[in-house]
Amino acid sequence: MTRVGIPRALSYYRYFPLWETFLEECGVEIVRSDPTNKLILEKGVSHSVDDICLPVKCYFGHVLDLNEKADYILVERILSPERNLENGFTCPKLMALLDMVKHGLEIKPKILEFCLDSRKHPLTRAIGRIAKSLGIPKRRALNSMKAAIERQKLYESKLTRMDVSIEKRNCQSGKNEEIPLTAQASDLFPRQEDARSEMRKPCAKVTSHPYCQPKRDLKIAVVGHEYLIFDKFLSHDICGKLERLGATVYTSSALPEEIIEKEIMKYEDISWVYERDLVGAASYFLSSGIVDGVIFVVCFACGPDSITMEIINREICPKNRPPVMTIVIDEHTGDAGVLTRLEAFCDMVRRG
Ligand code: SF4
Incomplete structure (x- = not known):
């Protein structure tokens, strides 16, 4: 064959x-x-x-x-x-x-x-x-x-389904609800070892990990290219680390196109399709009030990301926007350094 x-x-x-x-x-x-x-x-x-x-x-x-x-x-x-x-x-x-x-x-x-x-x-x-x-x-x-x-259509619709519910629920109840956006689409990949499915399953060893927090009291959005944030090795498992630090993780790639398109209308036209998604997602997370903090994960030597970050930092400045951190990753980035920054960020968010 x-x-x-x-x-x-x-x-x-x-x-x-x-x-x-x-x-x-x-x-x-x-x-x-x-x-x-x-x-x-x-x-x-x-x-x-x-x-x-x-x-x-x-x-x-x-x-x-x-x-x-x-x-x-x-x-x-x-x-x-x-x-x-x-x-x-x-x-x-x-x-x-x-x-x-x-x-x-x-x-x-x-x-x-x-x-x-x-x-x-x-x-x-x-x-x-x-x-x-x-x-x-x-x-x-x-x-x-x-x-x-x-x-493919079924997969994409399942990926985005929960984000829509968040918006609807927030509109109806006026408050945020605990819906982990990392718990989606696991039924669509037949093989369990698939990276995206893995990202969406709770970490099995979560309670035995040395820096594990007993409860999830934070909501953190992670904004970045899916091929970076869903690759555990490349991203130093930022989403998994955040979960172990007590955060429910919301990812940019699961936001539906309607939300992205609505947000992106507020800014100058961006021709890079994937960067439009990141700016739209950043705008949504920074202004909707559904998260306590936003982390941007970008790659060193990415031309479009260097511009996207400037647009986000200069133009998306809603009042009372949640704390923001940018993590730039390259092949020399160390796991301990990433963990230290995430711990410091979660600490800062908790202290308000
Ligand atoms: S340059 Fe940036 S947008 Fe292009 S492939 Fe690399 S990370 Fe992705």
Whole structure:
């Protein structure tokens, strides 16, 4: 059976249900790279130039991890994800990712291209190209495509469902309610080890951890790219650490598009699609009063993030906004340093 490798990085956190369903329905075996670890990151760092951002370096490591494990590796080139935006596009590094992998890495498996530019072509075309490269008969490809798109939609709707309830409940009751946004969508991934599912399960060892707080008395929003905050190794498990420090964690990636679009109207047009989401989420969390504090997680060497942070710091200044902290992560960031900053932040929020 043909084996297709999927790197566990970048759009894996967005499109994995689509890819998995489509390929499995086509009778193809899927092999995922291991969850990010020291070796994968070191491989990625040593095969990339210094000024590339951490998630892309990490992606290289995942591609190399699949070198001996698959016949094909699915590599993405996402210019414009599925949105109703005329001028929305991703960052230059994501646009050039396919070329960087093709020309920068020596790998045995063939490359399977997932090229998505929804301003010009629908998602079905991106999937159709995969089917063509794998020689899947048209009828089977069409049926698989239908199933894959349905599952992706279901996944996305489940991801955002709880945030909508928060808004509604706050409007109705006038107070905040305890709804952990990290407890979603675990039923949608069939394999338990999936990173996003893991993030959404309570930590099993929570009560035995040395810095564990007995109760959750804080609500903290974590705003950042999903491929960073849902990768436990890369993000130093910021969400898990916050939970152990007594916080209920709310993540930016689970906010529904309607909320983001409503918030983003308040600011100058931002063309980077993923950065629009971050600014919209930051604006919502800073002004809605549903959280006690907001943490921005950004990568060193991320061009769009450096601008997004300025927009957030200069333009989103509602009265009585909750405390804010920015954590910049690169390959040299240490776990103890991240924990110290989170402890200090939670302490500050508790003291008011
Ligand atoms: S948006 Fe930033 S972190 Fe993401 S791929 Fe582009 S440069 Fe890297």
